[in-house]
Amino acid sequence: MRMPWTCPNGYSDSRTLQPVVRNLNMFEAAPDWTVREWLNTDRPLSLQDFQGKVIVIEAFQMLCPGCVSHGLPLAQKIRDTFGADQVAVIGIHTVFEHHDVQGGKPALEAFLHEYRYRFPVGIDLRNEGERIPATMGHYEMQGTPTFVLIDKKGRRRRQYFGMVSELVIGSEIGQLIAEPL
Amino acid sequence: MRMPWTCPNGYSDSRTLQPVVRNLNMFEAAPDWTVREWLNTDRPLSLQDFQGKVIVIEAFQMLCPGCVSHGLPLAQKIRDTFGADQVAVIGIHTVFEHHDVQGGKPALEAFLHEYRYRFPVGIDLRNEGERIPATMGHYEMQGTPTFVLIDKKGRRRRQYFGMVSELVIGSEIGQLIAEPL
């Protein structure tokens, strides 16, 4: 049974909301993302481009308060803290609600510009007639913000929906960094 | 000479940025707003509707980080703190940049819904060929977020561009409340 697709709303929630954690089968290769268009990069990116590095995916929506106040600032902080040779940070714009008003590339471009986010962001591909975009579906994400940690071998190791503490995600990134290639 | 129209960006700025304060002529009647469409109210509103009350205007843009992290939450806090019989809170969506991607009513509706803002919000009217919308122009606002305090007699008494401390704006609202009608 699926959990409801809800967006953890707003700042006040973010103090109390416990993340929904998924401990994944360590041997499962992460599905590649299915991206319609990219921003903050001059060419399309795939999981293979980051082999040997830890990958942090932050799935977000522009109109999701929990993403704006928590998920995206944390993604940027991860980008600023770890060397690009060790950790890759990728944003995926996974619009699953208010499709008509937050889907476009120019709006997302203005958003990333104003908030000064510099990591690559892909717009999740939504197939005609579908509510949930493709990457969001393949990863079985339950809403936004969602963080996914992928290890150096391309295996999905952890997935958080909601707010996650810096100490926790920092420790998990550290453990994945320490693993042998 | 006009100051540049800039949007104080993001949360980190908000800690250090001093607001630009305007002490206004106490006898100047506030210009009425010029609103294209309203949200969170079932009828158009005018300054006259609030005579006898203190009015707090929060001018904002959806894509302005300083509005999202500071201005709008403070406006809501003012709404929650003071009785509606004493203080009116009005948002004005004064889009002066990225016009193509943040101007529409449905997008603003989704934004207010997701962030759970319940006070009335008017979309500032922008005349053809103009960059700055009308209310923003009449009030000579320098950017967003801007707070305007209007007294019980409809006179504009204070205007802040940027971050303003709760203690300061709280005190000024208190002083205006204490004034005789």
Add this chain to the structure above:
Amino acid sequence: MRMPWTCPNGYSDSRTLQPVVRNLNMFEAAPDWTVREWLNTDRPLSLQDFQGKVIVIEAFQMLCPGCVSHGLPLAQKIRDTFGADQVAVIGIHTVFEHHDVQGGKPALEAFLHEYRYRFPVGIDLRNEGERIPATMGHYEMQGTPTFVLIDKKGRRRRQYFGMVSELVIGSEIGQLIAEPL
């Protein structure tokens, strides 16, 4: 019946704890404080010294987490925000627990020095055999931190035990400032 003498503990509490508010009889003159020793002032102070000004008393203990994280920083912010000709800020060290380890003047001096608090602080006088010091008793404070607002005529107008929002206390100070002498 008296409420229990408890100290709102710690930072996490401070987010949720509602203050206990007392609306006082507007015609009651504030009791003067009963202070054993003063710091941050070269002479003893009394209520009469501040006639014509709004007085903010912050009652605290060095070993009270809610005072250290909330009450004292707010008192300093009030001191920094309002002119000394309009608002006086007075700290009172009202020790009612752990008497043996937090009562001394040298310890309080080191504390105020390290935290850089510059407003006058009086050590509440505790009579032999009493648990509650004198000023705390006269004001019927229920614990720390407690804020007391006294108007320009020396009348106690409001008393908060616990956390109080900046918007609320700012507004009340503003209203007292606006009152005619």
Add this chain to the structure above:
Amino acid sequence: MRMPWTCPNGYSDSRTLQPVVRNLNMFEAAPDWTVREWLNTDRPLSLQDFQGKVIVIEAFQMLCPGCVSHGLPLAQKIRDTFGADQVAVIGIHTVFEHHDVQGGKPALEAFLHEYRYRFPVGIDLRNEGERIPATMGHYEMQGTPTFVLIDKKGRRRRQYFGMVSELVIGSEIGQLIAEPL
């Protein structure tokens, strides 16, 4: 040459202050602490008691604002985040200033009680005539708060003086956890 013994003061500093980081020789065994008295434990503790675990030492003083607002809450958060079978958290009260007013066990006991810190805390031994207590000296700490990370084999691996980000210390703890015994 020694750096000055200063205590990073207060909350405002904590936002900007960069920690002084020491990358230590990985093969250097950590010096054991030299503790006069223990709190929050029924028996004296030594490094050997935690062999096979990552050890986090938080050196603090009760009257150090940076310790109260940053170091100690972070130590407790580390305690709450990681299993006791993986990570040990030890506080050391390293008084190097205001000796007369913050050294005693009863005061520290009241402090730990009020702030609800439950991890073991040792009072650093100060030899007669010395200003700097023994553990602080052996570790060449430059002030408080100082975090020390010790690996499973008892080697001191990292030392921070000042504010350290949760993401950074989380990652380093994670890397030490991932190392083979």
